[in-house]
Amino acid sequence: MNAVPHKNLKSFLTDAVRWNLRGGIAFQIFRIFLLFGMGFGIYAYSFQARFGLSVTGMNDIVSWGLYISNFTFLVGVAAAAVMLILPAYMFHDPGFHRVVIIGEGVAVGALVMCLSFIAVDLGGPLQAWHLIPGIGLFNFPSSILAWDVLVLNGYLLLNGLVPAYILYSHYMGRKADERKYRPFVFLSIFWAFSIHMVTAFLYQGLPARPFWNNPLMGPRFLASAFAAGPALIALILAIIHSTTDYKIDRKVFRKLRLIITISAIVNLIMLFSEIFKEFYFPTHHSSSAVYLFFGMDGHNSLVPWIWTSVIINLLATLVIAFNPGKDNPKVLLPACGFLFIAVWMEKGIGLIVPGLIPSPLGEVVDYLPTWVELGVTLGILCLGITVVTWLIRTALIIEQRYEGAD
Amino acid sequence: MSSPKKNEKQTVIQDVLEKPSSRRSFLKGASIAMAAGSAALATGCMATGDTTTSEEMKLRWQEYFKKHYRLMTAEEKKETVKRLERLAKIQNDLDVQIGTDPPIENVLYGYAFNISRCEGFMECVAACVKENNLDRKTNTQYIRIFEMEPGKLDPSTGDGQFYHKVPVENKFYMGVQCFHCENAPCIKACPTKATWREPDGIVVVDYNWCIGCRYCQAACPYFGRRFNWSQGEVPKEELTTKQHYLGNRRRPKGKMEKCTFCIQRTRKGRLPACVEACPTGSRVFGNLLDPESEIRFVLEHKKVFRMKENIGTEPKFWYFID
Numbered sequence: 162m163n164a165v166p167h168k169n170l171k172s173f174l175t176d177a178v179r180w181n182l183r184g185g186i187a188f189q190i191f192r193i194f195l196l197f198g199m200g201f202g203i204y205a206y207s208f209q210a211r212f213g214l215s216v217t218g219m220n221d222i223v224s225w226g227l228y229i230s231n232f233t234f235l236v237g238v239a240a241a242a243v244m245l246i247l248p249a250y251m252f253h254d255p256g257f258h259r260v261v262i263i264g265e266g267v268a269v270g271a272l273v274m275c276l277s278f279i280a281v282d283l284g285g286p287l288q289a290w291h292l293i294p295g296i297g298l299f300n301f302p303s304s305i306l307a308w309d310v311l312v313l314n315g316y317l318l319l320n321g322l323v324p325a326y327i328l329y330s331h332y333m334g335r336k337a338d339e340r341k342y343r344p345f346v347f348l349s350i351f352w353a354f355s356i357h358m359v360t361a362f363l364y365q366g367l368p369a370r371p372f373w374n375n376p377l378m379g380p381r382f383l384a385s386a387f388a389a390g391p392a393l394i395a396l397i398l399a400i401i402h403s404t405t406d407y408k409i410d411r412k413v414f415r416k417l418r419l420i421i422t423i424s425a426i427v428n429l430i431m432l433f434s435e436i437f438k439e440f441y442f443p444t445h446h447s448s449s450a451v452y453l454f455f456g457m458d459g460h461n462s463l464v465p466w467i468w469t470s471v472i473i474n475l476l477a478t479l480v481i482a483f484n485p486g487k488d489n490p491k492v493l494l495p496a497c498g499f500l501f502i503a504v505w506m507e508k509g510i511g512l513i514v515p516g517l518i519p520s521p522l523g524e525v526v527d528y529l530p531t532w533v534e535l536g537v538t539l540g541i542l543c544l545g546i547t548v549v550t551w552l553i554r555t556a557l558i559i560e561q562r563y564e565g566a567d
Numbered sequence: 568m569s570s571p572k573k574n575e576k577q578t579v580i581q582d583v584l585e586k587p588s589s590r591r592s593f594l595k596g597a598s599i600a601m602a603a604g605s606a607a608l609a610t611g612c613m614a615t616g617d618t619t620t621s622e623e624m625k626l627r628w629q630e631y632f633k634k635h636y637r638l639m640t641a642e643e644k645k646e647t648v649k650r651l652e653r654l655a656k657i658q659n660d661l662d663v664q665i666g667t668d669p670p671i672e673n674v675l676y677g678y679a680f681n682i683s684r685c686e687g688f689m690e691c692v693a694a695c696v697k698e699n700n701l702d703r704k705t706n707t708q709y710i711r712i713f714e715m716e717p718g719k720l721d722p723s724t725g726d727g728q729f730y731h732k733v734p735v736e737n738k739f740y741m742g743v744q745c746f747h748c749e750n751a752p753c754i755k756a757c758p759t760k761a762t763w764r765e766p767d768g769i770v771v772v773d774y775n776w777c778i779g780c781r782y783c784q785a786a787c788p789y790f791g792r793r794f795n796w797s798q799g800e801v802p803k804e805e806l807t808t809k810q811h812y813l814g815n816r817r818r819p820k821g822k823m824e825k826c827t828f829c830i831q832r833t834r835k836g837r838l839p840a841c842v843e844a845c846p847t848g849s850r851v852f853g854n855l856l857d858p859e860s861e862i863r864f865v866l867e868h869k870k871v872f873r874m875k876e877n878i879g880t881e882p883k884f885w886y887f888i889d
C-alpha cells in the first residue's frame with residue numbers, strides 16, 4: 162500500500178519537527194512570540210534561583226500564590242479532555258473520534274504546565290528527586306501531595322502514549338490496533354477524574370483551612386473543569402477549523418455546547434450552595450469567604466477580582482445556555498472565552514489565596530504577585546501553548562494524510 | 568593557570584564517584600552527565616560571593632546527595648556533621664559545633680503557658696531569635712505573643728503586633744508557637760517525610776531533605792511553620808554556635824523551619840531559651856513521663872486547656888490559669 166519503506170520511529174520524530182518548523186508568516190510570528198515569552202520566563206526565574214522565593218509576593222501567611230493557583234486550574238483543563246475521550250471511545254461518536262486527538266494534545270500541554278508550575282513553586286527544586294519513589298523517600302499513602310505527583314505523571318504518560326501510538330500507526334499507514342490501546346483509554350478516563358479529585362483533596366483534606374475543608378470541593382472542581390476545559394477546546398477547534406483545512410463537523414460544536422452548558426449550570430448551583438453556607442449564618446469559619454467577597458480590615462484586593470469573575474461566569478453561562486445567536490459562532494465563541502477566563506479567575510487565585518487568608522491566627526494581609534511571578538507564569542503558559550501547537554500540528558498532518566489514503 | 572584548576576575539579580568528581588557508598592551511588596552515576604551544569608547551579612544558588620574552592624565544591628556535592636537524616640547510620644551522621652562544620656568554616660569563617668544528640672530515654676516533652684501571668688514583655692521572642700539563629704533580615708519569629716481582650720480565648724481575635732508599653736490594664740497575653748502536635752497535620756502532609764515527630768515528641772524538619780513545597784505550612788492549624796524565602800542572615804557575633812542538626816543550625820534557603828523546643832538544649836537536659844528568658848515565670852517545660860516534673864504538676868492541679876481542641880491535633884502545649 163502506501164507504507165513507504167524508510168518510514169520508522171526516527172523519521173516519525175524528524176518529520177514532526179520538520180512540519181512544525183514550516184508554516185506561514187503569521188504562524189512564525191506567533192512562534193517567535195512564544196519563544197520570547199519562554200525566554201522571559203527563564204530570565205524571571207533566574208532571579209528566583211538566585212534570591213529564593215523572596216522575590217515573589219508570597220510570605221509565611223500567603224504561602225501559595227499565582228503558581229499554585231494556575232496549577233490548580235490547569236489540572237482541570239487537563240482532566241477535561243475526558244469530555245472528548247468519553248464520547249469518542251465509549252460511545253463511538255465519529256465526530257468526536259476526529260477531534261479526540263486534539264483534546265489529548267491540550268491535556269498534555271496542560272499537564273506540562275501543571276508540572277512546571279509545581280517545579281517553579283518549590284523552594285528546593287534541585288531536591289525534587291527526593292520525591293522519586295525508590296531513590297527518595299515517598300510519604301505514600303499519607304500525603305495527598307505524594308498522590309498528586311503519581312496521578313499527574315501517570316495521566317501525562319497515558320495521554321501522551323495512547324495518541325502517540327495511534328498517530329505512529331497512522332503515520333506508518335496502518336490502522337491502530339484497538340485491542341492494544343483500549344484498556345489504556347478506559348484507564349485514562351478513570352484517571353482523568355482521579356487527577357482532579359486528588360488535586361481537590363489536596364486542599365479539602367486540610368482541617369486548618371475551613372475555606373477548603375469542604376466536601377463540595379472535589380465535585381465543584383469537576384463541574385467547573387468540565388465547563389472551562391471544553392470551552393477552551395471549542396475555541397481551539399474553531400481556530401483549527403478556520404485556519405487549516407482540517408474541517409470540524411458542526412455537530413461537534415453543538416455537543417460541546419451541551420456539555421459546557423450542563424457543567425456550567427451545575428457549577429453555578431454549587432457556587433450558590435457554597436455562598437449560602439458561608440453567609441446565611443456566618444461563623445468564624447466563613448472569614449475567608451468574607452475576605453474574598455467583601456474584604457476584611459481594609460484589605461480587599463480580591464473583592465473586585467471575585468465579583469468580576471462571578472458576573473462574567475453568570476453572563477457567559479446564560480449566553481451559552483440560551484444561545485441567543487442561534488449557533489452563531491460570533492456569539493458562542495467569545496462566550497466560551499469569557500467562561501474560561503471567569504473559571505480561571507475563580508478556581509485559581511479566587512480559590513487558593515483566600516484559603517490562606519486570614520491566617521490560622523487571624524492575620525489578614527493582601528497578596529499581589531511580583532513581576533517575577535508574572536514573568537515565570539507567562540513563560541510557562543508560552544511553553545504550554547508551544548507544546549499544544551506542536552502536538553496538534555503533527556497530529557493533524559498525520560491524520561489528514563491517513564484519512565486521504567483511506 | 569586554568570589547567571591545574573580543571574584537573575582539581577576532575578579529581579573531585581572522581582573522588583566523589585569512586586568512593587564506595589550506598590544505593591545513592593546509582594544516582595550519582597546517572598547524573599554525572601548533568602554534573603557540571605547542576606553542580607554549578609547548586610553551588611551558584613548557595614554561593615556567598617567569594618570564590619568556590621575545590622574542597623568546598625566537593626563538600627557541597629556530597630551534601631547534595633546525602634540521605635534523609637533518619638536513614639543515616641551513625642557514621643554517616645558524623646560525616647555530614649563534619650562536612651557542615653567545615654563548610655561553615657570555609658564559607659563564613661565560623662567555628663560551629665553541630666550535635667546529633669538522640670532523644671533521651673523515657674522522655675516526652677510538654678509545655679504549658681500561664682495566661683494569667685504573662686505580661687507581654689516578649690523576652691521569650693528575643694531569646695528564641697538569638698538561640699535559634701533566626702533570620703534577622705526578615706525578622707522571623709517562632710513565637711508570637713497576642714494581646715487579648717478579656718473574655719476571648721482565640722488569638723485570631725487578639726492583636727499580634729502591638730508596639731506599646733506592656734502590660735496594658737485589663738488585657739491578657741497569649742503566646743503561640745509550634746505546639747508539637749501528637750497528631751500533626753504537617754507531618755501527614757509532607758510528601759517527602761522531611762518532617763516527623765521524634766520519640767521525645769519534638770516535631771523536627773530535615774532541612775536538607777525538605778523540598779520547599781510548603782504543604783506543611785498550609786496544613787498547620789497554628790501557624791507554627793516558617794519558610795526560608797531567602798537565605799537567612801545572622802550577624803556573625805550574634806550567632807549561637809552550639810547547634811543541633813535538627814535544630815538551630817544554618818538553614819538553606821527555600822526550606823521549612825520551625826520551633827524545635829530548642830532541641831540543642833533540651834536534649835542536653837537544659838530548658839528551652841524562651842522558658843529560661845521569661846521574667847514572669849509564665850512558661851513551664853518538662854518531661855510528661857516524669858510524675859515529679861513541674862509540667863505534670865501544672866497539668867494535674869491547674870485549669871488547663873488547649874487551643875483548637877476540636878481539630879484533634881493533640882498539641883503538647885497547654886494554657887493554664889492560676
Ligand code: SF4
Nearest residue numbers: 745746748753787791
Ligand atoms: S503546631 Fe503546626 S507545625 Fe507544629 S506540630 Fe502542630 S501542625 Fe506541625
Ligand code: SF4
Nearest residue numbers: 757777778780781783
Ligand atoms: S515544605 Fe518541606 S517539610 Fe514542608 S511539606 Fe514540603 S517538603 Fe515537607
